[in-house]
Amino acid sequence: MIEALVFDAYGTLYDVHSVVRRCESFWPGRGTALSAAWRSKQLEYTWLRSLMGRYAPFSQVTLEALRFACEAMKLPLGGEQERALMDEYTRLATFPEVASFLQKRSGRRAILSNGSPDMLDPLVAHSGLRFDAVLSVDEVGVYKPSPQVYELAVQRLRIAKERIGFVSSNCWDAIGAKAFGFQVYWVNRGSAPLDRLGFAPDGIVSSLQDLP
């Protein structure tokens, strides 16, 4: 019944917190906190810009979130650190089970990501993972969880939404995809509570390996 699997990238296949080590090298003892603050602000800015109708590419939003997070934590951020940390985003580690999971599964697979092509394409290439399509919200100029983003996968894969299996570790993304009409699996690696947004995923798993 499922004709293609569509994966979120950041946090689902690729670990955004693999930047911690580089953060630590610049600001010892603050790496974990900075990574968390950076990620949180990055998402917040995608939602706010979308609602304002003022889309900017994820590379810009990610840099602006880094600058905010460093200022809020009073960490001096120079050009060298900025470049090094932004570069890390094109070399994020995959979660341990990702490569073997994708190797074992046949069938069509795609990425549907907030990432702009300037960040997303090098990341996918660096990781060596292969997909039938790597789709970016940049094409529609609005971020997840806008239904326009999920519709992009339907249009580009030419598969009815009920036959698309969508996989995300970001609960709000999973719920947004469910509200749109995909079959949705939430990869809840950290045993987080379910977000209360009026919809629930079809399945909750603790790693990709537990997907049906």
Next chain:
Amino acid sequence: MIEALVFDAYGTLYDVHSVVRRCESFWPGRGTALSAAWRSKQLEYTWLRSLMGRYAPFSQVTLEALRFACEAMKLPLGGEQERALMDEYTRLATFPEVASFLQKRSGRRAILSNGSPDMLDPLVAHSGLRFDAVLSVDEVGVYKPSPQVYELAVQRLRIAKERIGFVSSNCWDAIGAKAFGFQVYWVNRGSAPLDRLGFAPDGIVSSLQDLP
């Protein structure tokens, strides 16, 4: 040149963290952390629901955010605590300078708030503050910083947006209002960094008393 002042309510006139004491009474030592987590999730849900096109009233969103925050912090939340904490939202304290500031200022003034009327109207009545209009996003079915929300003030006050002075302590709200076209003052009580969202307020003050 400014014909009316339009105020954000939560965080600007009314202190959302005045719920801390009640949180403390239920879960000693956790009140401040719970209040912060609750507020953060409450805002996140307003942005996510707006982007999903799944508006729900602020009273529902606020309760759902409370339930999430308590589960995430492993605090047992019963019906009694829910009712007591939601009631607090209709009795939030005003910031110290608010009453005297409003007393001294003449001219038209309004509230433009995320709050649904079931929360906002009792709050304003309880505080004794008087406004020419108390406007809720509930009329347009989408949350700040959507331009539709700010447009509501233009429509209801019948004043051109350039002649409306908008005042908010929430930086993202101030920036959203600026992107829309108001004259905007950000009340930055906590010396927070400016959010990087492509626009800047016309003025930044540390309390309402410093408004020009």
